[in-house]
Amino acid sequence: QVQLQQSGPGLVKPSQTLSLTCAISGDSVSSTGAVWHWIRQSPSRGLEWLGKTYYRSNWSKEYVPSLRSRMTIDPDTSRNQYSLQLNSMTPEDTAVYYCARGRNFALDSWGQGTLVIVSS
Amino acid sequence: EIVLTQSPGTLSLSPGERATLSCRASQSVTSTYLAWYQQKPGQAPRLLIYGASNRATGIPDRFSGSGSGTDFTLTVSRVEPEDFAVYYCQRFGDSPSFTFGQGTKLEIK
DSSP states (O other), rough: OEEEEEOOEEEEESSSSSSEEEEEESTTOOOTTEEEEEEEEEEETTTEEEEEEEEESSEEEEEEEGGGEEEEEEEETTTTTTEEOOSSOOOGOOOOEEEEEEEEOOOOHHHHOEEEEEEE | OOEEEEOSSSEEETTOOEEEEEEEEEEEEEEGGGGEEEEEESSSSEEEEEETTOOOOOOTHHHHEEEEEEEEEEEEOOOOOOGGGGGEEEOOSSSSEEEEEOOEEEEEE
């Protein structure tokens, strides 16, 4: 059974970069049957998909257009995990951030969530 | 971008009653790409239904999904106390890969 364990800070200062990691157990970040996502949730925007990475014959990444210029998602095959970096953080980026596995065009396993507050 | 609109916003029922939750898309959605989630306070969403009508692993058979085109439904045949939560529909598509409805809160009457 796959488990996703998130780590990273809960408080980020404005203009700084958020870095979150999602450690995978029970599956492989290199699996050709899975896609690895980041989603966030806030009262103002609801559930918002941020981006994904996946491996088929090579690595692919896709980001939501509104955040593409600020975001990076990277796989780490040596540690079987993947990460999210979001730079130039503002208070509007305050949200609960989730990692999740995608299969069958749905998100079948989720991390526990990380509440990220952007404040000085 | 396809918008998913869920109704009602809040559904007040007693345990044992039948719950019917609606998800309407602004354009036609391939059934394969439609999913439903349950979220309880302080928890991550949990996948209930994928492909519009397929129950995810471990989901009780009182949960069922149906629909096609622009109208999809999640039904809970007899609501149990642990079913009171917020429910979201979700569509897979092209950039962005996933969009979600705004949610329906199922509350105890």
